Amino acid sequence: MTETVKDAEATPDVEQPYRELGLKDDEYARIRDILGRRPTSSELAMYSVMWSEHCSYKSSKVHLRQFGEKQPPTDALLVGIGENAGVVDIGQGWAVTFKIESHNHPSYVEPYQGAATGVGGIVRDIMSMGARPVAVMDPLRFGPADAADTRRVLPGVVAGIGGYGNCLGLPNIGGEVVFDPSYAGNPLVNALCVGAVRHEDIKLAHASGAGNLVVLFGASTGGDGIGGVSVLASETFDEHGPAKRPSVQVGDPFMEKVLIECCLELFAADLVVGIQDLGGAGLSCATSELASSGDGGMRVWLDRVPLRDATLRPEEILMSESQERMCAVVTPDRLDAFLDICARWDVQATVIGEVDDSRRLTVEWQGTVIVDVPPRTVAHEGPVYERPLARPTWQDALQADDPSSLPRPTTGEELRATLLDLVGSPNLADKSWVTDQYDRYVLGNTVLAQPDDAGVVRVDEATHLGVALATDGNGRFTKLDPYAGAQLALSEAYRNVAVTGARPLAVTDCLNFGSPEDPAVMWQFAEAARGLADACLALGVPVTGGNVSFYNQTGDVAINPTPVVGVLGVLDDVRRRIPMGFSAEGEVVLLLGATREELGGSEWAHHMHGHLGGRPPAVDLAAERELATLMAALPGVVTAAHDVSDGGLAMTLVEMALRRGIGAAVALPDDAFVALFSESAARAVVSVPSDLVADVERLASSYAVPLTTLGTTGGSTLAVDGLFEIPLDELRSAWQGTLPALFG
């Protein structure tokens, strides 16, 4: 029998399984306090999912506030943190909305479907802002490339992203693939989506206006991922606990494609007052968030929800994470028009409730009330924790163990061998094996995609207005120094956007960490959040939203703290973007920015020595800003630009040369090893026709960007004066062979 509110009132002393649902004793006591009675089983289900770490941000909230408090002054932000996704003004009446989220645990359990539904979820977030999704990106992190579990997880994840995104017809324009032992058993599958919308068409998740109707539309509700939010995302995954394994969510990209078109037509006809996608916590989340953000209350008839499995209990319907569903608030006079459009797209749509002015969220089941709660207490006023923080006891020893004592290559022959080894290392090797499984050009507006620094898509086909997007994160740097590591992630993404000639505008972040109940992890998180907020302020790019993923750990061992930062920039004319590869022979190769001896956490130390220690490269936000300002003046002057980061200058030159098969001959200062492999920030390499070099020099000096002439493009080798020369063919086979050999 379904438990009603009356039943709960009549039997106050019934034992409830709140601990199994992930609620703590005091949280359960607080629910009883809010309601003035014990919760019904349905209410308990709702509170437990909505108060889970994943939905409530209870451990991270106190730190995330800084993103608002330290928000740089900006005119660009039309909608900020707190909505489904932030919205940024890019000019000409256009706005873009973008957001990154994690789907880490589901992708470990079932790689294909986990990664696929990760794409589906973030795309619906973008749709719910009123925007047309235009591109996706996927930053991925796995255990060691040669580990058996990586061979299980990686191909499934990549196929899932490709399968869902390709069916949906969205280009996948970038991301990352990183391998590190700390991600073994805890792969990070982050998904970003960007959508475009006219200013006047932006939608918000509000349920206002008593008498308005709540319409659930899209797929039927089944037993997918029941408890997935509270159980999967809030507890360390335990392979000995099969009882906790939820049913996996399976995505249907063709349903989602129809849903996108249906939503856009509904928006165009102005038939929607408020809209919310159904993601984690399903209907519990959608109804409580809509009601909480609105001005009244909401009444839901749960037995009207179309079911795929008729045996589902009301608690399960409330918690189901079935994919491809949306919830809209519609005025009664527009309902018929709304339903007509849904019918035309063959999308099932059902009125499941109405907005009222009760200030309560009530849910009825076969004529009885099974939920009667203040919606804000479910959606926005969940528990908030000031978790204890403690700088790890090993942090000092880790920072003291710097790479200066590691043996270094010195002769030309040794440097040559080191470079070839690094070029073929899993982290630096060609990622085409992954990105070739994604459609990068569907929709016909992709201007740049992997392997370029940033993905660039055209937003307006008439004016060529477009956006550039890059995501970056370096867990090794962040482990060495979480404050600096988060800033370096932002610096790199910002720089990747800037080197295409775009103006960086805004940030989204996906903060992947271990257990917040571990004070050392919580310290890493607090430091990273503080670092990121400070750096966003310094660079003038506000955080518009994002996601926190905790509990990425196996037993007591957490992943390297991994803030993944996405930066969005605008290009007023995408035809002026700067590509990354050398494009002509005989051009001058210049290094912008200063190189210091910075090898802590570098790819060289990681790959050649399995070493992680010392300090990460110094953060220099002023230099990043100057470099970005300079880059914005260089379209039409330089013919190629590429950021210097993982693998140092050596890797930058290799990638620029291999892009179009045009080599280069360069001369390096005294310590060639440091020049080649140091990972100092705020640097980029550009190629310039010789008659324009003076222009670049003048601009660089006016923006105070250090400039070094490296050499000239041309030939079919990469030659370093007096040290070594490597044919591009040899570099290419080392670079391209790695991933196919591992996963092919």
Place this chain on the structure above:
Amino acid sequence: MARVVVDVMLKPEILDPQGKAVAQALPRLGFDGITAVRQGKRFELEVDGEVTEERLAQIRGAAETLLSNPVIEDFTVRVEEA
């Protein structure tokens, strides 16, 4: 020679987009009265010699690791008489 058949079906609670698409297409083509469709796959394994218990156990192992994805699928193994 004997034949062992492995039938693989999505678990009942898992969404089956292909089955759903077929179910939606049926009435459009005039095939009425079918309320739901679940689509699975069938493997026919030709076995050399007699199908022993040991061989069947081996095939179950293969079904569990290669032929099906036990996270989302169930399978059955049976011997088909010649």
